[in-house]
Amino acid sequence: MDAGRHPRIELYVSSEVESITGFVGSFQARVRRRAQYVDASECTACDLCTPVCPVVVPDEYQQGLSSRRAIYRPFPQAVPASFAIDADNCLGFNPIACGKCLEVCEKECIDFDVQDELIDLEVGSIVVATGMDIYDPRPNDEYGYARFDNVVTNMEFERLVNAGGPTDGELVRPSDYRHPKRVGFIQCVGSRSVSRGVPYCSNFCCMNTIKETLLLEEHDPDVQSTVFYTDIRAFGKGFEDLYQRSREIGVRYVRGLPGLVEEDPDSRDLIVHVENTLTGRREEHHFDMVVLAVGLVPPKITGNGNGERSIADILSLSHTSDGLVMEAHPKLKPVDAPSRGVFFAGCVEAPKDVKDSVTQAGAAAVRAGNLLGAGQVRIEAITAMLDPDPCRLCKICAEACSFNAIEMANKKANQLPVFIEAACSGCGTCAAECPWDAISMRHFTDQQVMAQIDSILAVDPMEKIVAFACNWCSYAGADMAGTSRLQYPASVRLIRTMCSGRVDEKFIWHAFRRGAPLVLVSGCHLNDCHYIDAATFTQRRVEKAWIKMDRLGIRAERLQLEWISAAEGQKFARVMRELEEMRGLVTPEEAAEAQDILEAEIAKQERRKTRKSAEGEKEPVTV
């Protein structure tokens, strides 16, 4: 509500971002403001319209436990404090079959002819705060939720005990409106499960349940609450105290999640069967009502396939395997997106409670404000550079860039692609993908990387394993192995690149030409890539190299691929030990033969290049 009143905050309610172009400091956003059919500046929320509306539909805010009309106020504190028309259910459209609200509105602020509005905005930074969705227990019929009226979710329970809820805060059970005297709470519904819901802990449910047991005690001291849990996670200031208070007032905590919930068909009471893992005994509990602590699931962050694009697609946000958006750095930049000028607030980044969401929102606002206040952007010097001469305007680089840092060239107009340094994150995928060698990366040029390969293999190449490691994951994984004092063979020589996407195919061939028995390309797990989807280009490139090795007669086993995260120090050490074993299987003759094959291939290509050059054509750079 403060935001709604703030003179420098403009709210676009019922609006959706359709597209975002540009880069940090200069984003162009196109927003579709959905028609609400009620002029918010005129509506005084006098509420004359709702009694005459004949349409009755379930009220989403009250979790479907009560109803609303087609003209309604979404919830009492909604901003702006005006009514809106639910066009999907209203009878006032195509043609007007009702229009009763129109007749009674004294301010004449209802207009059925209003259309959606497209608004173009110029913004310097973007904060993504799209939140999470609640796990839906219906498809899996969790604990009989889809069959038994008296099994409710924590959100429904929240409305039932709320003074502004459908029962004015009087807790009744849905089947017969009786006051429940025995209430069971089941934790981790849809959370911490690989097969049902999401694998992570939803963070807020334990404390929410504890709060609900205390609320219940306030409502009716005679109610007996029982909580079925895996483990209670009450970390944070004051939370343990709250948990202890809940125990002190007599709430029973049973460790173990129920295996079965049944309903007594006569009384509609619920019978919960559970194995108490502390006593090792099977128990049977009888309740008037059961509350499921449903967790949070990521919002749809991929397109829905109907042409609609999610904010993750629009902003090219990368996400983890859990479906949560990925930060630029989980510890040092927890509110920054990998794309500069984009920040996260709240559950879109990970499930969190109100306090943490407010903290993160504050941090995101400050980060965005600092950026705008500075008036200029400082960027890492690791950016892509275009050499115009070899460039063939093929657009491969622009297609490979997930940060939209390369603006497409107009081939017909013979225009070169434009590299936007402020948007470039420096992954180097464009440089590795360019078949014409027209792009170089500052501080990670071809010459610099090849010089490292030369240096590694200058002496005793058969004793070395050339390993490319990405800065954020594999290299950090090596660090982790080191700090954990894990032993791995000294034959492994790391070449750090910002991203595995920078590992050009020609680096691999160069290593083999210099006599490397084994080459490893390693990077972040595909779903953890710090450069959105750059690692997928790595995988594709390595797969292509394996095929080429088959064709040339070089054993594909000599090129290895591994995804190692920063936390996987043990995996790093294990992989290196395995590679050392494989290195021992490569004979000097085999390495020398590969060298000869590659030299012959290069000579062949040189001849082809010379011939094409004489004919005025260019040849892409391969081996």
Place this chain on the structure above:
Amino acid sequence: MSASVKPFYCLRCGHRYRTEHAKGVIVERSCPKCSSNSVRLVPQGGTGRGAAPDDS
């Protein structure tokens, strides 16, 4: 994109197995035996001597 079951083999331990594969879709693969990510589709005939023999 329709997926079909294709033969894969591990370039680390040599383990062969069959799993779903959809053309053009990049997914992280790991060998069910040694968990290596150096897993590739078994080349379908006509490849050079560097290729692993086709078992399909």
